[in-house]
Every structure is written in C-alpha cells, then in structure tokens.
Amino acid sequence: MTSTPATPPTPSTPPPAQAQVDLDALRSNVAALDARSGSAQVMAVVKADAYGHGLLPCARAAREGGASWLGVAQLHEALTLRRGGDQGRLLSWLHVPGDDFAAALTGDVDLSVSDHWALDEIAAAARATDRVARVHLKIDTGLSRGGVTADGWADLVGAALRLQAEGVLRVVGVWSHMVWADEPDHPTSARQLVAFREAVAVAERLGADLEVRHLANSAATLTTPAAHFDLVRPGIAVYGLSPVPQLGGPADYGLRPVMTLRGQVALVKQVPAGTGVSYGHQYTTAHDTTLALVPLGYADGLPRAASNAGPLLVAGRRTRVAGRVCMDQVVVDLDGLPDPGGVRAGDDVVVFGDATRGEPTAQEWADVVGTIGYEIVTRVGVRVPRTYLGARA
Template sequence: MLSMHPSASELVVHDDAIRENTARFSAMTEGRIMAVLKADAFGHGEIARSVLESGATSVGVTSVDEALALRATGVGAPILSWLNTPDADFETAVRENVDLAVPSVELLWSIGRAALRVGRPARVHLHLDVGMARDGCSTRDWSTLCTLAREHEALGAVRVVGVMGHLSCADEPEHPQNARERLVFESAVRTARRRALAPRILHLAATAATLNGVGSGFDVHRIGAGLFGIDPSSRTDVLRPAVTLTSSVVSSREVAAGTGVGYGLDFVAQNRTNLALLPVGYGDGLPREASGRAEVFARGRRRPLVGRFSMDMVVVDTGDDVLRPNERVTVFGPGAQGEPTVTEWAEWSRTIEHEIVTRLGNRSPRIHRTIETSSPSQGDRS
C-alpha cells in the first residue's frame, strides 16, 4: 500500500516554464526544434508531451534504450538516437522508426545488417566531427563513410536523411572556431551530395548556437538545456528556470560558540546560533564541492549551509531563528522569491547548470505542476 505521507524532499518540475521556453525557441527557429530529452530530460522526467505540444517537432536522445523508452510512453514523433555502441539493439530501433546517427563505418555496418534483418531501411543521420575530437566521423574518413552509405542505400539497408555536427565553441559567439567549423560542416554536406546522397535534415546548432545565432541557417536546432531555462551562452535572460527543489527540516538545535559542524569540523560557529538539519545531501545530487558556499531559502531569507555536505544531510545556520520540524526550505528554484537558483548552485559547485539538474536522481519525488499552482497536476507524480 502506498504511503500518503508527504516526502521529506520534493523536486517540482514547472511544466508551464518548459512549455514557454519551447514555444520561444519554436518562434526563434520558425518551428524547427528537436527537443533533446537525454538523461531523463536533463533530470526533469516525463516532459515529452509538453515540448511536442509547445512547438518541438522531433526528439533527440543519446542511446537506443532512451529512444525506445520514449516510444514505450507513446511518443510518436520522430526520435533520433546519436550515441551507441555497435552491439546496440538496432533491430528494435528500426522497427520502432528510430532515426540513428552514424559516426563511423563500424556503426554503419551494424545498423545496415540489422535493417536488412528487419526488412526495411534504417533512417540515418551521418554524424561529422566538425572540430571537437569527440563523437562523429573524422573529416579524414568522411568521404569513405559517404561512399559506403550510398552503397548501403543501394542495398536497401539505410536511407540517409540527415547530416549532423556539434560546434565546440558555440557559447562564445566571437570565437573564430565557429566560422571554421561551419565551413567544415558545409563542405561535408557538399561531399555527401556529390556521393549521390540526399540528406534533407541538416543540424549543427544546439542551445547556445541557437541563442546567439552562430548555428543558424540549417534545418533543425537541437534544443536541450534551453528547454529547462539554462542558457549555456550566459548572454540572455529570456528563459524561465523549470525546477524547484525543496526539503523539510528534520530537527533544530541551539549550539554554543566554538561548536564544529560536520565531518572534519570545517565550520566552527563564531557565536551562539541555531542549526537546522535537512535530509538531503550529495546522495540526492547536491555537489559536495558546494560545501561552505551554498545557501538555501527559509522564512523569507537566504541561510548559509555550514559544514561539509553528507550523503543524506546538510546543516543550515539559521541564526536566531529556530526552524520547526517539517518546516519547508527551498534549496533552489526560479529565483523569483529570492531563493537560490540552479545557476548559483553551479557557481558554488564550480560546474555548469546541466550537471546540477541531471544529477538530482530519483530520491526526491518529481511533481509536475505549473509554477503558479500549489497542487500537483493529476497523474503527474513520478
């Protein structure tokens, strides 16, 4: 029997913010959005319906497993999977109409064999490394990959529907590497067409390149972080943060000056003060690197977290205030009420916002709601 007791911590996903961000990108790109929902939608859970109803026309994920999980929830829109090993379940991917990125000859052979067993061609996007030396085919091997892809098309094993790349310095629009990588991409597309391929979906821009324009001029924009209010370029304020993490006080205590807190006693109270214990820690995704710098929001003001973060606990210095057990504390949120934001947590943790939201895990129940309402939408607890 399910417990009806409220959880000590909750992760609220603001679906209306996600919808608003998606609609903004749709307007910006004339409706050419691939919503990137990898890593459990950047830690935000089941939001495919929200983005597809708000302007996204397709979905991008990393693995075939992620793509098939979306299909299982009823997502019928085009889905692209772009990071797989040669032994991935390509047969099921082809049966489920999942597009597949091809960064190498080895992947092309694996996908082609799987498609021939299924009895229909796989839809593929040839993936070029334009300069990051990460995923994608090297420029040295690109011509060979295109030639073999055309041979696979002739066999009925694949159909090349797209060419994709990823800019390495899109968060710095003035960086000269952006222009160089665009030229590499455009040259690769010409090579593919000279090999009698006819890719109609060209995509180079992710969130940062879309916001600052360095990836414009192609068919699709892959928007991931931006859907959730994260601006990798740090140059705009047009996006709405889409997540709030709260926790409840377990206990409070008064301590004397000279009292140390947590492992190593890194923090020592300089004066008499009150401490409140929250049941959330690095096991819930709060980076331990933020120890000694992070703040939370309680009773209308910021409060410092003191001592090293534990796996399941952090301690709040509440000064003269004594927080009651079960009293709610905001760890981070949109910032409208003065609470810390994901951006601030990233700064305190010396990382990026993407890492903060994707490491939250599932210890805190996710509740999907609009930012204005106080009650979860029906059936949206996850």
C-alpha cells in the same frame, strides 16, 4: 503448512524532499526556442532522463510546446519513448556494437552513424526487419568526439549511399556538434561552420538528398543564427537554464527554470558560540546562534564540494550550508537572519529554483562548486521524487 510472508505495506510518509517539475514552463521554453529558430525545426533533447527532470512527462510537454523532433543519446531512451507512446521524429546518436538496431528500426527511430561498423549493423538490422533505416551521418568538425573526420567523410558517405541504393537505408541528415557555442565569438565556431558546410556540400555532391542539416545546441540556438540550418537541438535551454550564463540568465532569453528542488526543516536548535558543526568541524559558529537541519545531501544530488557554500532559501530567507554536505543532510546557520527563532521544523527549504521568485538557482550552485548548471539538475538523486505541475490528460 507453510506461511506466506506478509507484503510490506506501502509507505505513507513521503520522502523529505521533492523535485517539482513545471511542465508549463517547459512548454513555454520550447515555444520560446522555436520563436528564436526562424525556419529551423526544434529537436528537444531529452537524454539523461530529460536532464534529470523525467523522460516521458518532459518529452510529452516538449511536443506540446512545439518540438517536432526529440533527441536522445542512448537507444534504450528512444525505445522507452516509443513504449511511452511517442510517435514523432526521434533521433538516437550514441551507439555501441551490438545495440538492438532491429528494435530501433521497428520503432521508427532515426540513427546517427559515425563509423562503418554502425552502417554494417544497421544495414543488417534493416534486412532482418524489412525496414528502411533513416540515418544521420555525423561529421567531426572539431570536437573530436563522435563523428568521422574529414579525411574519412567521403568514404563513409559513399558507403551509406551504396546501401541506400540497395534499399536498406536512407541518408536523411548530416550533423555535427559545436565546441565553443557558449562563446559565440570564439574563432573555433567560425571554423566549424565552414567545415560543416563543406561536409554537407560533399554529401550532396555525392548524391545525398538531405532532409535536415543540424549543428546548433542550446547556446547556438540562442546566439548564433548562422548555425541554425534546418534543425536546432536545444538541451539545457529546454529546462530553463541559460547555456551562456556569462551573457544572460534564463529570463534574458525568455526561459523559465523547470525544476525546483525543495525540502523541509527537520530540526531547529540553539547552540553557543564556538560550536563545531558537522563532520570535521569545518564550520564553527561565531556567535550564540540557531542551527537548522535539512534532510538533503549528496545522495540526493547536492554536491559535497558545496560544503560551507551552497545557497538555500529557508522559510523564505536566504542562507547557505554550514559545514559539510553529508550523504543525507546539511546544516544551516540562521545567524544574521531576521527572527531566526521563527524558523520551525516543517518549514519550506528551496535548494534551487527560479531567480524571479528570489530562490537560489542551479547556476548559483554550479558557480560555488566550479561546474555547470547541467550537472546540478542531472545529478538530483533517484530517491527524490519528481512531482509534475501542469500535466495534461
């Protein structure tokens, strides 16, 4: 007689941290970006699990906020959206040979093309599925990442139009990506605009009947109307972070941060002056003081480089990480706070959220480690559950 192993019970204790995602804020951000875009349509970029916020809930909210397009980097993200019920215009742009272009065409996903191999594989998938592929040809206007250079542009356009004449694809768009959109007056941006217009003119002269021309990312959507063309592609701004923090914060552009990363105090204890704190004793208490332990660390997305620097709001009071950011936890020194003895285990901790509520922001965390707000929100780890506020049935 054999016995069946018991199924482990579902844990009833929630993790000690959560990322609260405000979908009403996301809808509001998309509406604000739409209002700034003039006649251009809005493509909400939801790549990288919606910048760490959660792909499907954020994609739905972006549609509800007025996004007529969604954009993703990788094809599996596009197919996940289709399986999740999204039916609107959708562009995927970062591909490798062997990607499942047949599934993309069956799912009515628009595809970016930067090289002849992609045209060949997409055309083969179109013939196999009896579908007409919708392609956006990408021109490299100076970023030197994706896109064909100007020397090869007419050749790629011509090859695409021959396949269009065969009936296996349609060239529906021309696009590119900006180098220094976060510095609106940088001369490179002006040169890219000229190069992009020239590429569009070449494509149209060769016979392309384009639906959309698109160049603007978040920064250009907010600061460079000349780059709007037919479609803008905001990414980080959708999630309420400013792409140009040196020019203005989210509120200056009508944006609200979407994610709030929260935890709880796990332990409070008194220690004497001269106590070394955490690995390597990189922090030593200057006075008799109160320490609090917060179970969030670099496995949850807090940068280790924020040791002795990361801002926190503990029980409504501003402080910072004391000592190293560890894998699972950080310590804070409550010295100098009013009534530090009033902090208790279970009290709320905000890692980052909305400055209008007095909370630290993702941009502040970015500043202390010398990075960008994009990295702070996208690195929040998988063991931190996302909870959604403002979800609609």
